[in-house]
Amino acid sequence: MFFFRGGSYVRYEIDPATGAETVDHGSYPRAVADGWAAMPAPFAQSIDAVVPWPDGFVYFFKGPQYVRWDATDNSVDASFYPHDIADQWPALPASFAAGIDAAVNWGDGRAFFFKGSKYVRYDIAQDFVDRTLYPRDIGDGWPDFPAAFRTGVDAAVNWGNGSAYFFKGGSYLNYDIQGSKVRPGYPLPVTEPDKWPELVRAGFTASFDDVLEWPQADPARPPDIPARLDPCSRRTQPDVRCGGSFDLHAVFDDAIPSVPACGEYRQYVRGELKVGDQPVPFILRENGVATPRKMRSRPGPGSADDNFLEDGQAAGSPGNKFAVDLTYGHRNASVGNGNRFDMYLPQRRSGAEYVGRDEPGATGAAGSFFSIDVDFRGQVVDVCNGGAILFTNEWTVRCQVP
Numbered sequence: 001m002f003f004f005r006g007g008s009y010v011r012y013e014i015d016p017a018t019g020a021e022t023v024d025h026g027s028y029p030r031a032v033a034d035g036w037a038a039m040p041a042p043f044a045q046s047i048d049a050v051v052p053w054p055d056g057f058v059y060f061f062k063g064p065q066y067v068r069w070d071a072t073d074n075s076v077d078a079s080f081y082p083h084d085i086a087d088q089w090p091a092l093p094a095s096f097a098a099g100i101d102a103a104v105n106w107g108d109g110r111a112f113f114f115k116g117s118k119y120v121r122y123d124i125a126q127d128f129v130d131r132t133l134y135p136r137d138i139g140d141g142w143p144d145f146p147a148a149f150r151t152g153v154d155a156a157v158n159w160g161n162g163s164a165y166f167f168k169g170g171s172y173l174n175y176d177i178q179g180s181k182v183r184p185g186y187p188l189p190v191t192e193p194d195k196w197p198e199l200v201r202a203g204f205t206a207s208f209d210d211v212l213e214w215p216q217a218d219p220a221r222p223p224d225i226p227a228r229l230d231p232c233s234r235r236t237q238p239d240v241r242c243g244g245s246f247d248l249h250a251v252f253d254d255a256i257p258s259v260p261a262c263g264e265y266r267q268y269v270r271g272e273l274k275v276g277d278q279p280v281p282f283i284l285r286e287n288g289v290a291t292p293r294k295m296r297s298r299p300g301p302g303s304a305d306d307n308f309l310e311d312g313q314a315a316g317s318p319g320n321k322f323a324v325d326l327t328y329g330h331r332n333a334s335v336g337n338g339n340r341f342d343m344y345l346p347q348r349r350s351g352a353e354y355v356g357r358d359e360p361g362a363t364g365a366a367g368s369f370f371s372i373d374v375d376f377r378g379q380v381v382d383v384c385n386g387g388a389i390l391f392t393n394e395w396t397v398r399c400q401v402p
Contacts, residue, residue: 001157003199004209007032007045010202023198036069038076043067049155050210051103051111054124054254055350056261056384058212061085061100071215071384072261072331091129096120102210104156104164106177107256114138116152144182149173157211160257170206213256217263217382220352223250223391225265225378232399233361242370243361244397248328250354250380260344260352262384265329267358268308270296271374271396275364283317286310287327298375308377311358328356360397371400 001012008029013022033044042062049061058069065082066089069075086097095115102114111122118135119142122128139150148168155167163183164175171187190196190205199205226246235241252263273280273295282295292314296307312327313320320326324334328342337343341358344351364370373396380391 002212002214003155003204004032004047004050004212005029005204005207006209009035010199010204011035012198021198023202025201029202029204036074038069038074038078040067040076040078040082043082047209049100049103049113050212051105051113052213052215052256052259053105054259054261056215056259058215059103061103063099064097071259073383091122091127093120093129093131093135095135102153102156102166104158105256106164107158107160112156114153114156117150144175144180145173146182146187149187155208155210157213158256160213160255165211167208167211215259215262215384216257217260217380217384217390218253218258219263219380219390220251220253223378223380223393224248225250225380225391225393226376226395229395231395231397234399234401236401237366239366240364240368240370240401241361242399242401243359243372244399245357245359246376246395246397248354248356248358248378250391252352252354254352259350259384261331261350262382263354263390264331264381264383265354265356266379266381267311267328267356268377268379269311269360269374270298270307270309271372272297273362273374274369274371275362276369280362283314284309285312285314285317285325285327287312287325287330295374308375311376328358329354361399369400369402373398 003010003012009032010023010028032039043060047060047062052058056072058071060067060069064085066085067076067081089097096113100113100115103111105111109124111124113120113122117138119138120129120134138145149166153166153168158164162177164177166173166175170189172190173186174183176183188195191200225248227249229246231244233243250265252260254260273282283292284295285292287310293309296309299305299307310327312325315324322335331344331348336348341356343355345353345355360374361372362370375394375396377394379389382388382390
């Protein structure tokens with residue numbers, strides 16, 4: 001969670017196991033320009049509003065302009081942003097295109113934008129605002145809001161636990177999303193004892209520009225990696241074929257703060273291929289590594305290196321029908337979903353389902369000896385949070401002919 005105020009911000013951590021809320025007071029508050037290096041200078045000085053989108057982008061607003069931040073690699077397309085809100089958000093009324101005070105993703109396909117005493121409800125999938133209903137007075141659409149909040153809000157955030165928080169000046173509301181009402185006892189000052197002690201200690205107690213719940217990946221259920229594992233299949237005529245096959249399947253949760261676009265699959269290998277008695281080098285093309293490398297064998301006892309390297313095919317490798325390097329699970333793959341052995345559904349960028357397949361093995365001349373003995377490691381990772389490993393499993397494909 002990030003709280004923004006002026007040119008500074010605080011990173012607010014919530015332990016998923018205990019619920020403990022902390023701030024690293026040795027590091028925060030910190031200048032936005034230092035922690036968000038890709039942020040254009042005017043936005044590093046202050047923002048008006050920020051909102052995460054289901055496709056892994058985060059939108060920052062300042063005056064009549066906005067910036068799209070890619071949470072999967074912490075980048076901004078500097079050739080296009082900042083850009084005018086009016087040009088790229090045509091569904092927003094003109095008064096909102098001139099500037100936004102606060103925004104919140106409600107987690108059900110809707111987002112709410114606030115400007116002064118007005119608000120609009122935004123259909124994310126359709127990029128649509130019903131102009132016959134909106135802009136609408138906050139007091140009409142949020143009748144449980146106290147009078148001070150009906151005139152406008154400074155910041156809003158979906159906490160991801162059934163609550164949303166709205167801030168104004170030094171006060172805040174705890175809003176029950178499912179019940180559509182302000183929880184009893186609010187508003188309260190941010191300085192209320194035992195409510196936000198970490199913000200109080202950091203000196204962040206009033207006039208927030210906005211609050212951002214950072215997107216993350218979460219498997220919706222345990223991944224099937226591998227699924228339908230066939231560790232050995234053989235043939236001897238008309239030529240020798242030896243290998244295995246397995247399917248890969250993972251489904252990512254799609255409810256704020258969980259964003260499918262943050263979840264990706266990775267595959268790593270080590271082991272040996274042999275024809276006759278001679279090892280055959282298997283060349284790997286690892287994502288982001290300039291020079292192809294040979295697959296490594298299993299390490300000896302006590303080795304500090306497990307010898308796993310990322311599984312991938314160079315553009316010219318046998319069996320690679322594409323004219324580009326291939327690796328498993330990277331959503332930004334240039335072939336997109338054109339490779340049926342490596343797909344995110346229903347769309348590459350934000351699809352919640354990963355479907356993959358591998359058929360490791362090789363073919364040789366009739367009568368030849370061939371063997372494969374390869375370990376695989378499959379992982380599901382959160383690319384929006386430093387590649388954190390969410391799931392890992394290892395298996396072996398071992399086979400020989402004759």
